Amino acid sequence: MADNKNLDAIRAETARWAETVQKATSRWPERQETFESLSEVPIRRLYTPVDVPDLEYLKDLGYPGEYPFTRGVQPTMYRGRLWTMRQFSGFGTAEETNQRYKYLLENGQTGLSVAFHFPTLKGVNSDHPLARGEVGKCGVAIDSLRDMEVLFDGIPLDKVTTSMTVNHPAPVLLAMYLVVAEKQGVGWDQVGGTVQNDPLKEFFAQKSYVWPPRESVRLLVDTMEFCAENVPRWHPVSISGYHIREAGSTAQQELAFTLADGIAYVQAAVDRGLDVDRFAPHLSFFFDSHMDFFEEIGKFRAARRLWARIMKERFGAKNPKSLWMRFHTQTAGVSLTAQQPLNNIVRTAFEALAAVLGGTQSLHTNSFDEAEALPTEEAVTVALRTQQIIAHETGVASTIDPLAGSYFVEAMTDEMERAAEAYIRKIDELGGMVAAVEAGYPQNEIIRSSMEFQKAVEEGRKVIVGVNRYAREDEGSIPLLKIDDSVEKAQLARIADTKKNRDNDAVARCLDRVRDTARSGENLLPPIVEAVREYALLGEVCDALVDVFGAYQDPAVF
Amino acid sequence: MKQRKIRILIAKPGLDGHDRGAKVIAKFLQESGYEVIYTGLHQTPEQIVNAAVQEAVDAVGISVLSGSHNYVFTEVMRLMAEKGLGDVVVFGGGTIPEDDIPELKAAGVKALFRPGTPLEEVLRFMKENVG
Amino acid sequence: MDYVAEALNGSQLAGARLIRLLEEGDPAGVEALKKLYPHTGNAFILGLTGPPGAGKSTLTDRIIAEFRSRDLKVGVVAIDPSSPFSGGAILGDRVRMQRHATDPGVFVRSMATRGHLGGLSRTTGEAVLVLDAMGYDVILIETVGVGQDEVEVVDLAHTTAVVALPGMGDDIQAMKAGILEIGDLFIVNKADKPGADDVVKQLTVMLEMRAGSADGWQPRVLKTVAVKGEGIADTVNAFLEHRAHLERTGALAERVAERELRFFRELVKEMAADLIFGSFQGSGAYADLVERLKARQVDPYSAAETLLAGFSCRAT
Ligand SMILES: Nc1nc2c(ncn2[C@@H]2O[C@H](COP(=O)(O)OP(=O)(O)O)[C@@H](O)[C@H]2O)c(=O)[nH]1
Numbered sequence A: 001m002a003d004n005k006n007l008d009a010i011r012a013e014t015a016r017w018a019e020t021v022q023k024a025t026s027r028w029p030e031r032q033e034t035f036e037s038l039s040e041v042p043i044r045r046l047y048t049p050v051d052v053p054d055l056e057y058l059k060d061l062g063y064p065g066e067y068p069f070t071r072g073v074q075p076t077m078y079r080g081r082l083w084t085m086r087q088f089s090g091f092g093t094a095e096e097t098n099q100r101y102k103y104l105l106e107n108g109q110t111g112l113s114v115a116f117h118f119p120t121l122k123g124v125n126s127d128h129p130l131a132r133g134e135v136g137k138c139g140v141a142i143d144s145l146r147d148m149e150v151l152f153d154g155i156p157l158d159k160v161t162t163s164m165t166v167n168h169p170a171p172v173l174l175a176m177y178l179v180v181a182e183k184q185g186v187g188w189d190q191v192g193g194t195v196q197n198d199p200l201k202e203f204f205a206q207k208s209y210v211w212p213p214r215e216s217v218r219l220l221v222d223t224m225e226f227c228a229e230n231v232p233r234w235h236p237v238s239i240s241g242y243h244i245r246e247a248g249s250t251a252q253q254e255l256a257f258t259l260a261d262g263i264a265y266v267q268a269a270v271d272r273g274l275d276v277d278r279f280a281p282h283l284s285f286f287f288d289s290h291m292d293f294f295e296e297i298g299k300f301r302a303a304r305r306l307w308a309r310i311m312k313e314r315f316g317a318k319n320p321k322s323l324w325m326r327f328h329t330q331t332a333g334v335s336l337t338a339q340q341p342l343n344n345i346v347r348t349a350f351e352a353l354a355a356v357l358g359g360t361q362s363l364h365t366n367s368f369d370e371a372e373a374l375p376t377e378e379a380v381t382v383a384l385r386t387q388q389i390i391a392h393e394t395g396v397a398s399t400i401d402p403l404a405g406s407y408f409v410e411a412m413t414d415e416m417e418r419a420a421e422a423y424i425r426k427i428d429e430l431g432g433m434v435a436a437v438e439a440g441y442p443q444n445e446i447i448r449s450s451m452e453f454q455k456a457v458e459e460g461r462k463v464i465v466g467v468n469r470y471a472r473e474d475e476g477s478i479p480l481l482k483i484d485d486s487v488e489k490a491q492l493a494r495i496a497d498t499k500k501n502r503d504n505d506a507v508a509r510c511l512d513r514v515r516d517t518a519r520s521g522e523n524l525l526p527p528i529v530e531a532v533r534e535y536a537l538l539g540e541v542c543d544a545l546v547d548v549f550g551a552y553q554d555p556a557v558f
Numbered sequence B: 001m002k003q004r005k006i007r008i009l010i011a012k013p014g015l016d017g018h019d020r021g022a023k024v025i026a027k028f029l030q031e032s033g034y035e036v037i038y039t040g041l042h043q044t045p046e047q048i049v050n051a052a053v054q055e056a057v058d059a060v061g062i063s064v065l066s067g068s069h070n071y072v073f074t075e076v077m078r079l080m081a082e083k084g085l086g087d088v089v090v091f092g093g094g095t096i097p098e099d100d101i102p103e104l105k106a107a108g109v110k111a112l113f114r115p116g117t118p119l120e121e122v123l124r125f126m127k128e129n130v131g
Numbered sequence C: 001m002d003y004v005a006e007a008l009n010g011s012q013l014a015g016a017r018l019i020r021l022l023e024e025g026d027p028a029g030v031e032a033l034k035k036l037y038p039h040t041g042n043a044f045i046l047g048l049t050g051p052p053g054a055g056k057s058t059l060t061d062r063i064i065a066e067f068r069s070r071d072l073k074v075g076v077v078a079i080d081p082s083s084p085f086s087g088g089a090i091l092g093d094r095v096r097m098q099r100h101a102t103d104p105g106v107f108v109r110s111m112a113t114r115g116h117l118g119g120l121s122r123t124t125g126e127a128v129l130v131l132d133a134m135g136y137d138v139i140l141i142e143t144v145g146v147g148q149d150e151v152e153v154v155d156l157a158h159t160t161a162v163v164a165l166p167g168m169g170d171d172i173q174a175m176k177a178g179i180l181e182i183g184d185l186f187i188v189n190k191a192d193k194p195g196a197d198d199v200v201k202q203l204t205v206m207l208e209m210r211a212g213s214a215d216g217w218q219p220r221v222l223k224t225v226a227v228k229g230e231g232i233a234d235t236v237n238a239f240l241e242h243r244a245h246l247e248r249t250g251a252l253a254e255r256v257a258e259r260e261l262r263f264f265r266e267l268v269k270e271m272a273a274d275l276i277f278g279s280f281q282g283s284g285a286y287a288d289l290v291e292r293l294k295a296r297q298v299d300p301y302s303a304a305e306t307l308l309a310g311f312s313c314r315a316t
């Protein structure tokens, strides 16, 4: 960043200054002996050009919309268009969630994001024995195309983009969405959106897996191939660090494992014979924005730069759009506290600000009551308003990447990049992310980090306001959203009704075709679309795949 | 030569895969000298209670973050009574709203630890109620 | 609750509580065991040993399923290590077998080593007796799997299987020392990974060099993919063939008799020591002897002789 002569002078001056500080601190010691980031990166007292000696503006930062995209993926960023405010939501029945979507759209939200209940995420129906008590609780219950038709009733699918957070069963949900669009008279080439469909992180983060690692990656590549040909505006995967972080990883691990997953997917697609410059522009990413402000900003900036380098150098991508990393961000669910819940509004605001300063393409802000339940309408509104205040009142969206050039921010960005690269090398040595997952490597790393973090909180080395500092006994309670058990009953009745009113022979034939295709290795999406069109249940389609792929079981490492 | 060791079953019911809390507790109890039997993910109440029978545990801890706590704990308590485990201490943790706690306690759940509970508090509870 | 009667009736609760008493060294447990003893001796006892992560628990899960499909009831005792620091333990073998938790024909009991060396816990044998009396046809013992010296299971099991995995390379050579002698069967698990056939070959060669066992059984090497259930039926068949061989040759009766004798001698030693030390409780001469031992004024041999001389005088 600076020439060498200059650096030497700064080095000398910094040493001189450090001595004067030494005098002061011998009398008035600093608050702590050492300072660390949330992810245990040592933080120095002061950052100067000496801390980023190798930074070359044109090579390492460049310009927004240009390689290596450190400063952002679009040339005008938020001056052109604000990020998409996309609140993840879903609860109860499809009818209830449909109402909430309409409310959010009326209030200025610009995209939909579907939260499915656990049974859907695990590829089983609401009538599965393990689903008892979970139906509609943490998301909307979708068992068949019928629920999907209700979910998007009155919402024109050529006018909104939709993100669906679901992984192993993602192709089934995508298939349902496409059939709903068809029924609305909207062509597949007009629908836009994302399915998360990021199978590998399920084995070490969210644990909503259905089939084993290799088979799950095959299904992902099937989706990528299918979308590239038939649904050009669809993002077939959102490579997600969010759940990795929420499972207790550090920021560095979140970044590294996400990119390593991405590398595994791109490699698998290339191995299938797909043209990298055809599918890579449709890849998207999803990160967590946690409490350590500058560390997070460094993470976002490093993520873009590192991915651009990986795509160019490792995969030889040429299309500029193959190199850019676009990502969605969600503020950290784990940072919310059940204690003194209003404090969560403040936490979320800072996390959201970090995401915006880090150049996110879309953002979900958590609601203050979400440590305990799904959000009420009031809480969701505050969360959405938080984004609107950042966008329209703070002025941070008026210029691009305003923190670039800060010695500290650039040093954090470098630090993140280096740490992630070291992990990626290790994963390469293990034979790539699929092999690493099979060997339990990311699982062990995350467990270790989360245990260490817990210990630090227990010992008070990490402060959580209202929990291990400034706690109060006399906390009032806030109103929470209650999902009653009528949802479960309604859902079971609907499944029974669906089974009665469909052509069961046609369903059986379709499921056989799904099994045959799973064995033959051809693309699975077409038979899945046919099966859901006949109202095959989600669990039936997933079971057919399990018949061929086997079911995965968690090794439960400690 | 008598040596009594407290045995605790830690269980994770339902389809929800968020097992960080269950694992942190299991590890912590191990480090505090307890013998912990872990069920792994995706358990029905029946599987949990049968494991508690076979392992002859003193306590059963269940982690729920999926909103299904009312169903899970009620069902576990019912099965425990049915299978002769009335003397086994049941406790829980996870995202359990304050409002739901009285009802669960009335059903016989001894303690419910919300997120952010210091582990020392869990240990104190174990010492006082289990041994 | 009459634990004995209930356990004999198949009550899992009673059986589990009996094992707990035994594990805690409660005299009531031993009394119960005496009553259960006439009902034991029917189960086929299998041992599964091998390094951690080899897939022993996963195999156990599959083997349970296979025996169940042949209508045999299965008991499992799975041992995991206790922490030497806290004395606590996380017993995780059960995770792999939980799908059988709702099957009344399966009983899984996890045990911690509590400092006991040799791959089992001190009361594994007692737990097996209880399961035997309860009518489980097959009892599987999964050892800790930490060391090379996990040979204790051989004493207890009729058939011992050693689980190996691909990529062990030099470790296979190292296995030669201890483990190779104890296996009646060798299972190369994770055969979905490269190198499985190499391990099979190496083991086969090494076993051919090993002198056949006294009873004429030639150890077999099998390949499995436990996560997919491949090779399990063959494995169970091999278990049963070994069992048939032991019965045919009379080696089973011999093994069992040897074990009972060994166990009896152990018990006599243990009980004799209790008796002897107990008789000197509060004795001045004893305290004096201990003091002189501590001060190295007497060697342990002479001290022991002195003590026993004193004991036999008292006894007569
Ligand atoms: N690839 C593969 N993995 C296996 C196989 N059998 C077990 N595993 C995995 O190996 C790990 C350790 O298995 P576990 O049964 O706990 O081993 P144990 O420590 O010997 O009891 C788990 O992650 C299993 O899923 C197999 O045949 N193939």
Ligand SMILES: [Mg+2]
Residues within 6 Å of the ligand: C056, C057, C058, C092, C093, C142
């Ligand atoms: Mg094991």
